[in-house]
Amino acid sequence: MVKWTLGRRITALCAVVGLLLTLIAMATASTAVASRERARTLMEQVGPLRTDSGHLLTVLVDQQTAVRGYALIGSDNVLTPYHDGVAEEKRLITEMRGLTRDPAVLARLSELEARAAAWRTDIAERAISATRAGRAGDAQAILSTAGGSRFDEVRASATALRDRTSVLRDAATEQTRGALRLLVALLVLAVIVVVVAGLAVTLLLRRLVISPVVNLAGEVRRVARGEYERKIEVEGPPEVVRLAEDINAMRQQILADLGTVRQAHLQLEEANRLLEQQAEELSRSNRDLEQFAYVASHDLQEPLRKVASFCQLLQRRYAGQLDERADQYIAFAVDGAQRMQRLINDLLAFSRIGRMTSGFTEVDLDRVVADAAAQLSWRAEQVDGAITWSDLPTVRGEEPLLSALFTNLISNSFKFRHPDRAPEVRVSAERVGDEWHISVADNGIGVEPAYADKIFVIFQRLHPKNEYPGTGIGLAIAKKIIEYHGGRIWLDTEAREGTVIRIVLPAVVPADPLQPEHAPTDLPAVLPAAPDQPALIPAAADGARTEETGS
Incomplete structure (x- = not known):
């Protein structure tokens, strides 16, 4: 079985961590979008819907109060809240229908609208007409007998509508909170994944890199201390094993070179010994040459000077007394002695440099x-x-x-x-x-x-x-x-x-x-x-x- 290399293992680990973080990031993004949408729904629809339902109940109560006040007083100014309430009711119902698609809310809204319209037709408008005709007692009777129970039905429908909008608000709020909790959980999970991945990388590096490299360094130090024959063996990822093999090859090359150096050192020592012998021989030869120079300058030149001197004396004293051939022979002897003296002097000068x-x-x-x-x-x-x-x-x-x-x-x-x-x-x-x-x-x-x-x-x-x-x-x-x-x-x-x-x-x-x-x-x-x-x-x-x- 071929071991995975360190690079391959780290790559696989990084790929897994990257995939997990990508999935977490996608989930986080999706949750954030859903949370934002729920928050928008809560702020722009459910919240206003809950407010409008409470306001609608208030408007209906104001209508009933205005009609009762008109039946008692008979003044048209007292009916102003009634007419304004009717208009406000219609506006609120229209607005609420635009804010929601919930069937229960829409059903209760329709029920409330129908009961409120029936109450106005059967109770409120009759009481107003009786009051305008001067029959205040009849108006009071209409409002007190059937009017009370009919308005209680309207009030119950408005309360049911308000309760339903409260349920929707609570549900939306809980969904938003759930999305936020999920978002936090995903972020915590991402942190956990990063931390676990870091720990895994640390352990992986310690086990597969640091420990084998420390062992390899110890083996190398032992070789450096002189154990050149020791083979370096290290367990670990293929990279460290190959490094150990390369160091082994280098150790073997150093061992071979060391053998060559030792052999060369022995040869150099032998060459130095021979050079010392040759230096001694050269020193003896120089001393012999110096002795020769001494002999040449004294012992050899002394008889040569005598030969030259006496030949010159013969040439001066007996020139013309002998025959011409004798004079020529003497001249040859003088010239040869002088040339020999010049040669010796020049040779000595050359050797002294x-x-x-x-x-x-x-x-x-x-x-x-x-x-x-x-x-x-x-x-x-x-x-x-x-x-x-x-x-x-x-x-x-x-x-x-x-x-x-x-x-x-x-x-x-x-x-x-x-x-x-x-x-x-x-x-x-x-x-x-x-x-x-x-x-x-x-x-x-x-x-x-x-x-x-x-x-x-x-x-x-x-x-x-x-x-x-x-x-x-x-x-x-x-x-x-x-x-x-x-x-x-x-x-x-x-x-x-x-x-x-x-x-x-x-x-x-x-x-x-x-x-x-x-x-x-x-x-x-x-x-x-x-x-x-x-x-x-x-x-x-x-x-x-x-x-x-x-x-």
């Missing part, structure tokens, strides 16, 4: 570019070059790294200048949202779009070293500096002339980036120069061309 750090500060790029232009002023004078900039922003970063960035980029613009025009370098910036878009543009030889990605690869060169000197690491250093500052750098391949390097830096940096452990404190910040040779500063490759050059 992000490790040898002093923390981020507010850096005014206008001042940084001005310092870079001042450092390269001698180079600009040699090539008749020009450096322009304006309205550069203040960003958060490490000033030495940003200074090396712009120095390398401007130096590359001078190095890869066009042979037919003086080099011009333009540095500009624009705010776009939360970023600064900075451009370093020149009018040099440019870079083919096909090499846009290769120019930022370490030791990547696009030109022979005898044509454009350098190690090919400059733009790789520039890229690492920009990425260390949370930005991006790329070659604008749509530039119509020269090279345009695009740089994006955050306009707001919330905090300094996490830094790896510092390199050993005994490592020199700047590598010493070889004997008889100035210290080498790695210059960045031109944004459009690529390779790193020594200045």
Whole structure:
């Protein structure tokens, strides 16, 4: 047997209550109409009929009194009530016939009319005629002998008529009262139906909704406390049962997801353990790299400086004393030692980015570019070059790294200048949202779009070293500096002339980036120069061309 749903039960209850209230309303309306009609009949017909019957008896008595007075006095003025009474009698009888359809009243009214007419003809008119003829004694005799009994018959008919109208009045009054009592009873019944329906709905909701929902809430709380394996079972209407089934399905899904989460947690713990191991290995590797940097800066460069120094001494002291091939071999050795020293210096500079750090500060790029232009002023004078900039922003970063960035980029613009025009370098910036878009543009030889990605690869060169000197690491250093500052750098391949390097830096940096452990404190910040040779500063490759050059 399929249980009725809660909605169906409430609908059925509301339908029954609505039907009962409709029937009560119809009965109430019908009773109210009948009561109003009875009240109207009582006020407009039965009441006036009862009043007219009493007035009619008074009028008849006035006629008898007037005739008796005329028989005694003989004055015509005494007959005025008699004549007025006759007219009033006729009016009242006509009016009463129009007020009722009751056969008994109409019969008594006709009887009264006939007896009153007979009394006037047989008694009253004869007594009046005898009095006018001067026979007052005869008139008295007529009125006293047969007249008294005949008028008693008229009086009895009038009294019977009045009594009948009283019965009609009482019956109409009782019917009106009954209708009012019925109306009140119907209203009380409607109230009782509403109250009973409210109680029924309350009990229905308590039994079919509140109690099952409370039980369901208790089961849900037990599951929420951790009893995920507990199956939720609740009795009640189909809606609550379906809700319990849905919660069971949700519990099972949560249980399955919880198992997945637990498995993922175990996997995450294992991954964290592996990451910790890898972090330890990476820390050891960093320490090894730092040791290598120390060795490269001291142990490797020391013999390299000696080789370069003594090769240079051989070149200066014995130049021209050996044959031409020996001089060439010595020049090759000097050049190779110097190039090796530049490569080591550039590689160390590349590795120090992000490790040898002093923390981020507010850096005014206008001042940084001005310092870079001042450092390269001698180079600009040699090539008749020009450096322009304006309205550069203040960003958060490490000033030495940003200074090396712009120095390398401007130096590359001078190095890869066009042979037919003086080099011009333009540095500009624009705010776009939360970023600064900075451009370093020149009018040099440019870079083919096909090499846009290769120019930022370490030791990547696009030109022979005898044509454009350098190690090919400059733009790789520039890229690492920009990425260390949370930005991006790329070659604008749509530039119509020269090279345009695009740089994006955050306009707001919330905090300094996490830094790896510092390199050993005994490592020199700047590598010493070889004997008889100035210290080498790695210059960045031109944004459009690529390779790193020594200045």
